[in-house]
Amino acid sequence: MRRSSVFGIFPLLLLLATGEASAHAMLDHAEPRVGNKVAASPHEVTLWFTQKLEPAFSTVTVTDPAGKQVDTGKVRVSGNQMSVSLRPGGPGTYHVTWRVLSVDSHSTDGSFAFQVGQ
Amino acid sequence: MSIRHARAGLSGLAIALVPLSPGVAHEIVGNRFFPATLGIDDPGVNDELALPTVDSFKTGDAPPVRQRDISGEFSKRITEDFAVSFGSTYTFLGPTDPTAAGANGFQNLDTTFKYRVYRNPEHEFVMSVGLSVEWGGTGGKSVGADPFNTYTPNFYFGKGLGDLPDTLSWVRPVAITGQVGYAIPGRNSTTTFGIDPDSGLATVDTEFHPRVLNWGATIQYSMPYLKTAVVDLGLPDFINRLIPLVEANLQTPVANTLTSGTMTTGTINPGVIWVGNTFQVGIEALIPINRQSGTNVGVIAQLHLFLDDIDPHGIGKPSFGNAVQPASPFARN
Numbered sequence: 001m002r003r004s005s006v007f008g009i010f011p012l013l014l015l016l017a018t019g020e021a022s023a024h025a026m027l028d029h030a031e032p033r034v035g036n037k038v039a040a041s042p043h044e045v046t047l048w049f050t051q052k053l054e055p056a057f058s059t060v061t062v063t064d065p066a067g068k069q070v071d072t073g074k075v076r077v078s079g080n081q082m083s084v085s086l087r088p089g090g091p092g093t094y095h096v097t098w099r100v101l102s103v104d105s106h107s108t109d110g111s112f113a114f115q116v117g118q
Numbered sequence: 119m120s121i122r123h124a125r126a127g128l129s130g131l132a133i134a135l136v137p138l139s140p141g142v143a144h145e146i147v148g149n150r151f152f153p154a155t156l157g158i159d160d161p162g163v164n165d166e167l168a169l170p171t172v173d174s175f176k177t178g179d180a181p182p183v184r185q186r187d188i189s190g191e192f193s194k195r196i197t198e199d200f201a202v203s204f205g206s207t208y209t210f211l212g213p214t215d216p217t218a219a220g221a222n223g224f225q226n227l228d229t230t231f232k233y234r235v236y237r238n239p240e241h242e243f244v245m246s247v248g249l250s251v252e253w254g255g256t257g258g259k260s261v262g263a264d265p266f267n268t269y270t271p272n273f274y275f276g277k278g279l280g281d282l283p284d285t286l287s288w289v290r291p292v293a294i295t296g297q298v299g300y301a302i303p304g305r306n307s308t309t310t311f312g313i314d315p316d317s318g319l320a321t322v323d324t325e326f327h328p329r330v331l332n333w334g335a336t337i338q339y340s341m342p343y344l345k346t347a348v349v350d351l352g353l354p355d356f357i358n359r360l361i362p363l364v365e366a367n368l369q370t371p372v373a374n375t376l377t378s379g380t381m382t383t384g385t386i387n388p389g390v391i392w393v394g395n396t397f398q399v400g401i402e403a404l405i406p407i408n409r410q411s412g413t414n415v416g417v418i419a420q421l422h423l424f425l426d427d428i429d430p431h432g433i434g435k436p437s438f439g440n441a442v443q444p445a446s447p448f449a450r451n
Contacts, residue, residue, distance in 0.1 A: 024146060024427060026395075027346040035287070035349025050395055093284070104430040109239065110149040112347050113284075 025051040025080070025102035027110055037115040045071070045096055046083040053077050057101035060084050065092025091117030144398070144424060148239030149347045150278035150293060151340065153391045154422045156400050157365035158297040158334035161244045161276035163201035163234050165425040165434045166193050175404050175416025176214070178383070182413040184212040191228075195426075195436040199234040209261040223258025232274075242278030242293070247271070254304060266305040270332065273298050280347060291343040296335040303327035306374055328371035328378040338363040342393060361391045365402065383411040387418065396427045 028048045032038045045062055055077035062071040062084065071084040082100065094116060099109035145152040145162025152160050154168065169190035176182040189207035196202060205228040211221045232248035250270040257263025276295040279286075310323045338361050345351070345358045368384030389402025401419040406412030426434035 024395075026151070026342070029345070029350060033350040033352075034346060104427075106426070106430065108146060110347060 024106040024108050025049040025053055025100050026108060027098070027112075028080075030096070030112065030114075032114040034112040035114065037117065039117075041089045041116050042086060044083050044085045046081060047096075047098055049080045049082070049100060049102070051102040051104070052080050053082060054101040054103055057107070058082055058099070060096060060098040062086055063095045063097075064089045065094065070094070089116065091115075144422070145244055145276065147237055147242050147244045147276070147278070149280050149343060150242035150276075151342060151393065152244070152276045152278075152293060152295060153338070153361050153363075153393055153398055153400070154420075155295065155336050155338075155363065155365055155391075156389065156402050156418050156420050157367040157385070157387050158295070158336060159230075159232075159248075159272070159274060161234075161246050161274040161295055162237075163195055163199060163232050163246065164193065165195050165201075165436075167191070167423045167425055168193075168420055169423070171418065171420040173404065173416060173418035175406075176413045178406065178408075178410040178412050181213070181215045184214060186210040186212070187225075189225075193230075194433070197436050197438050201232050203230045203232070204228070205230075211261055221258075221260035223261045224256070224263070225261060226252045226254060226257035226263045228252050230272075232272075240281070242276075242280045244276045246274040248274065250299070264303070264305075264327075266303060266327075268301055268303050270299045270301040272332075278343070280343070287348050290348050291340045293338045293340060293343075294335065295338070297333070299332040301330040301332055303329070303374075324377070326374050326377045328375045329373040331370045331372050332368075333370070334365065334367040334384070336363050336365045356392075359393050361393060362389075363391065363402075364388045368407070381408070381410055383408065385411060385416075389418075396424050398422045398424075 026049065028050050030045065030047045032042055032045065045060065047060060058077050059075055060071070060082055061069060064070045070087045070089050072087065074085065076083045082098070092115070093113050095111060095113050097111040099107065101107045144154045144164055144166065145160055152162060154160055154166065156171065167190070171189045172187065174184070174186045176184055187207050187209050189205060191203055191205035193201050193203035207225040209222060209225055213220055228250060230248055230250040232246055234244065234246045236243070236245040238244070248271070250272060252264070252268040254264050254266035254268070259265070274295070274297050276293060278293040280290045282290050305327055307324050307326045312321045312323065313319070314321050341358050341360045345353070365387040366384065367387060368382055370382040371378045371380050384407055385404045386407060387402040387404055389400060391398055391400035399421050401417065404412070404416035404418055428434060
């Protein structure tokens, strides 16, 4: 490969790193943070993704330490953010399961946990 | 086609079996992202472009030969689970003996047909089968390209450890992938007729082309997985996108070995992959497992583009049928 061809790749790389190219919507971060502990049961769980989401095909469920669903079922999606309100619960490990469809039509899913208690 | 090997001839020497082609195909299975690894191929199928992959090392010949390769591979999904990839490599051979001539040229073209037979998101497990064909005569003899085809049926698998119990949560980011292939040359032997310069008598030299078991594996620790599925430690974004890994890429002649012997050759490749949203870059050391596999630590690096993410409605989608879509909004529990 000629050297000029190699150098020609770097502008493309820069474009991909900073541009608006679509991609799978992967979880970027969440609140409560993945695997972390909060003192009291949160009022809601919010997830931020790496891409914008299709609201009709994106969902999240939260279960308490007993495995009982504690989210209200009303998922709110705005851009790359998805939230769901929670009913009050006790201490222990809560599990969050999500599945989303990005605006470019890729679906992804995943799960994580957080702890409630001192 | 990723575990491929060239037996390049230079000044009558047989150059050690070394990996030539980049691995392709990243794969997402549930929480797990399997990156495209550099030494062996990955367990999934996808639309992607590995360009360029560059490597440099010294072969196991005596005296050793400095080999540098630049290769590219394009993979295209025909259906959601079936893909075809095309690869090409340009090789530079530079002898360390100043009296010997160097050589450069293309290796044989490669085509791989690959079908994903099973995917289990819950257990982060995926399995594929494939057939790689090295098209004989499409590369240069000076860099050791064979004049005959080689057919390699392959088996691929990947398993993430995300289903481990909470007490082992720090091990969940670990994943293992593997590939096993059986390379079958289209010709059993090559006979060369010549004249002995000393005696003037006719000579007959027969080289048997062995059937080779190509086998390899990777063990990976995914920082993206740690952050998004186990615990968010608040580390810098650059760290959260790294996947340190070790690859093993080995070859064992198992049949028709009269002239080749049966010694296993190959490399152990520690390295790291940085994963972006639409591309990844990786770099690994090439550590030969024995003298026959190489005479120094080499290096391999790769830029890998995720075409399904760069152009999801064009070249990045299957030729027939769309990517798997939910038929209706997800049912809630």
